[in-house]
Amino acid sequence: MQTTVRKSEIIAEYARFPGDTGSPEVQVALLTDRIRTLTDHLRQHRHDFDTRRGLLMLVGQRRRQLRYLSRTDVDRYHSLLTQLGLRR
Numbered sequence: 001m002q003t004t005v006r007k008s009e010i011i012a013e014y015a016r017f018p019g020d021t022g023s024p025e026v027q028v029a030l031l032t033d034r035i036r037t038l039t040d041h042l043r044q045h046r047h048d049f050d051t052r053r054g055l056l057m058l059v060g061q062r063r064r065q066l067r068y069l070s071r072t073d074v075d076r077y078h079s080l081l082t083q084l085g086l087r088r
Contacts, residue, residue, distance in 0.1 A: 002034060014083075024069040025080050031062040032084050 007030065011021055014029040038055040042048060066088070070077040081088055 002030070002037070006033070014080075024065050024072075025076065028062055028065050028069070028080060029084060031058055031065065032086070034058055035062065 010029050010033055011026055014023075014025045015021070016023050016025065020026060035055065035058050038051060038058070042052060042055065045051070066077065066080075066086075069080065080086075
């Protein structure tokens with residue numbers, strides 16, 4: 001679960017301008033943090049299939065956001081991938 005403190009730290013780090021919460025960079029960063037948290041949870045609780053479904057839905061949502069960003073601005077897309085440590 002993301003706390004509001006962790007969420008505001010992520011938003012401050014990836015925001016393009018002050019008060020930015022809706023840009024693809026911020027959304028992908030928040031999704032990536034949630035995905036990593038759920039992945040750690042599923043390593044301990046292998047039979048939690050409801051959480052697994054939620055994780056797969058988040059991965060799909062992040063993939064759609066990244067596809068949008070790659071279509072609109074390739075430079076921002078590549079810089080975000082390197083910042084987050086994602087491979088594509």
